[in-house]
Amino acid sequence: MNRETNKERQIFAEAIELSVEGRAAWIQEACGADVELLCRVQALLEAHSDESPVLKTIQDTALGARNSDEEPGQFIGRYKLLEKLGEGGMGVVYLAEQEDPVRRQVALKLIKAGMDTRQVVARFEAERQALALMDHPNIARVLDGGTTEAPGAPASVPASTPQNTYTPARMPALPGRPYFVME
Numbered sequence: 155m156n157r158e159t160n161k162e163r164q165i166f167a168e169a170i171e172l173s174v175e176g177r178a179a180w181i182q183e184a185c186g187a188d189v190e191l192l193c194r195v196q197a198l199l200e201a202h203s204d205e206s207p208v209l210k211t212i213q214d215t216a217l218g219a220r221n222s223d224e225e226p227g228q229f230i231g232r233y234k235l236l237e238k239l240g241e242g243g244m245g246v247v248y249l250a251e252q253e254d255p256v257r258r259q260v261a262l263k264l265i266k267a268g269m270d271t272r273q274v275v276a277r278f279e280a281e282r283q284a285l286a287l288m289d290h291p292n293i294a295r296v297l298d299g300g301t302t303e304a305p306g307a308p309a310s311v312p313a314s315t316p317q318n319t320y321t322p323a324r325m326p327a328l329p330g331r332p333y334f335v336m337e
Contacts (some may be wrong), residue, residue: 158237161191162174162194162195162198163198165181165184165185165191165195166195166198166199168180169181169184169195169199172197173268177219177221178232181195186262187204187269189270190271190272192268193268193269196268204335210249212235215335224246224248224304230250230264230302230333231298231300231302231333232252232253232254233250233251233252233260233262234250234251234253235248235249235262235334236248236250236251236259237248241266241332244265244266244269244274244277244278245263245264245265245266245269246263246264246266247261247262247263247264248261248264249261249262250262250264252335252337260297260335260336260337261294261335261336261337262332262333262334262335263333263334263335264302264332264333265278265331265332265333266331267331269270270331270332275332278332279332282296282332282334283297285334285336294336294337295336295337296335296336297336298334298335298336299332299333299334300331300332300333301330301331301333302317302330302331302333303330
């Protein structure tokens, strides 16, 4: 058993002994800035019991600004969010408006904050790539993709540009969360 596994198990074991009210702050302190460790501990807690409000509190507290829900009026890349359409296991879909170079309404799927572990990002990227390859009248076409800006990071470059192209063999370290835009 490696050192990381020992640490996550130790944090988990101590967390389940705490009251629900004290758990979120304690886990945030125990995991520090290690978001991947936080996600692994959350997965253990989720498997242990269904305490989703506690997990959301832990995630909200630990991820701070990265976990704030996007709101209508905010921009992701060149897309202005209009309203939330739905939410799934790893992503949230918004009705958005592209303003440049053409004005049109689109659907923007964004990976949830706190879900951006390597495994989930790889699954999200595979979904994006699979949809981009499909050509069927009943399946929305993928128009664009990219990553959100990380707090304090420079603006992201749309995925349609060569330096930010995603393939399983070439997955650069990205500052934000991935998204893709559909019809």
